[in-house]
Ligand code: ATP
C-alpha cells in the first residue's frame with residue numbers, strides 16, 4: 001500500500017467517525033513563541049485544547065507536516081527517525097475519550113477494510129496506574145496481559161496545563177531483531193523489534209502551578225501516528241527509508257554518486273541522511289523559512305551543510321541537493337501541491353547555499369583533519385572551543401558538523417569553549433554596530449539601507465543590501 005493511500009485512508013476512516021478534516025498547517029508556528037517548528041499534529045491545534053478558540057466540530061483529523069531536530073542524531077542510524085515526517089492524528093476536544101480512541105485505533109489497524117494488520121503483531125504500553133486503559137485493551141479489545149505493558153513514563157506532561165497518561169501501539173517486526181534476554185527488548189525499549197507506530201494521549205488532568213494534578217472538566221484525546229513508519233509496516237520493509245516516500249530520492253542520489261543502496265552500511269547512512277534532509281529543506285523553504293545564521297534559518301543551513309558533507313562522502317563534489325527538489329515534490333504532490341508551485345524558487349535557494357558551502361568545505365575539512373592529527377600526536381581527544389569556532393566562523397562548519405566528524409574519529413569538542421568564543425564574537429559585533437550607529441549622520445534613504453553581512457567564505461564578505 002502506497003503511503004498516499006495510507007494517509008487518505010486514515011483521513012477517510014476518521015471522517016467516517018464524524019471528524020472534520022483539517023489541512024496540514026505550515027511548519028512555521030503561528031502565534032507560538034514556544035516552538036521553533038511545528039513538531040506534532042497537536043501543536044497546530046493548541047488553540048482548541050487550551051480553550052482560546054472553540055472548534056466548529058470537536059472531532060478533528062489531520063495529517064500534519066512536522067520537524068523534529070532533536071532526532072537529528074538518530075537520522076540515518078535508526079530505521080524510524082526523520083527530521084521531517086508526517087503525523088496522522090485524530091483529536092477530541094472535550095468530546096469522546098479513551099474507549100472510542102482505543103477502539104477506533106484498533107479497528108483502523110486491524111480491520112481488513114483499512115490496514116488489516118495481524119493483531120498478534122501488535123502490543124501496547126499504558127501508564128502504570130491507568131487501569132481504565134488496561135481494562136479497555138484487555139476486555140474490550142481482547143489483548144492478552146503479556147502484550148499490555150505498564151510503564152511509569154507513559155505520561156504526557158509539558159508543565160502547566162493539560163496533561164495525562166498515554167498508550168502507545170507497537171508493531172512487532174520480528175523476533176530476530178532483539179534478544180529476549182536483552183533488558184531493552186520490550187515495546188518502548190531501545191530496540192528495532194518493537195516499532196512504535198501510534199501514540200494516544202489522554203489529556204485528563206490539569207497540571208496546576210503548585211505541581212498538583214486535578215481532573216479536567218472536559219477531557220481530550222490527542223493522537224499521533226507516523227506516516228513513514230506505518231508505510232514501512234504496510235510495505236513490509238525493514239526501514240522507513242525503504243518505502244515509496246524515500247526510495248526515489250535515494251535512487252536519484254545513487255545514480256548521481258554511482259553507488260548502490262543496501263550494500264554498504266556507511267553508504268546507506270549517507271543516502272538516508274541526504275534523503276531525510278532533502279525533504280526537510282524542501283518543505284521548510286516551501287513554508288517560507290530561508291537559510292541564515294539564526295533560528296529556523298540556521299536549522300536549514302545546518303541540515304543542508306550536513307547533507308552536502310554526506311554527499312561528499314559519496315564522492316559528489318558538485319551541487320546536487322537542489323536537484324532532489326523535484327523528486328521530493330513529485331512524491332508528495334497529491335497531498336502537498338504548494339512545493340510544486342514553488343519548485344524553481346526552492347531549487348534556487350538550495351543551489352545558492354550549496355555553492356557557498358562547497359567553496360569552503362574542502363579547505364575546512366583539511367584544517368579539521370590537521371587539528372585532529374595534531375591532537376592525536378599529543379595524545380589528546382578534545383578539539384578546543386577556539387578551533388571549533390574558527391571552523392564555524394571561517395569555513396561555515398556548524399558546531400554539530402565539527403562534532404560529528406570529530407566523533408567519527410573518537411574525538412569530542414569543547415562545547416563550553418565554543419559558546420564562549422561565540423559570545424565574544426557577539427560582543428565584538430555589538431561594539432562594531434555602535435561604531436556604525438555613531439557614524440550614521442546621513443538622513444533619508446541612506447540610513448534606511450540595512451546592510452547585512454553574510455558569511456561566504458574565507459577572506460570574503462558579501463553584502464546583502466535591502467531597503468528597509
Ligand atoms: P520514538 O520513541 O520512536 O522516538 P516518540 O515517542 O518520540 O517516538 P511521539 O512524540 O509519541 O514519538 O510521536 C507520535 C508518533 O509520531 C510516533 O509514535 C511515531 O510514529 C511518529 N514519530 C515521532 N518522532 C518521529 C520521527 N523523528 N520520525 C518519524 N516519525 C516520528
Ligand code: MG
Pocket residue numbers: 071
Ligand atoms: Mg522520539
Ligand code: MG
Pocket residue numbers: 196
Ligand atoms: Mg517513544
Ligand code: MG
Pocket residue numbers: 168196199
Ligand atoms: Mg511516543
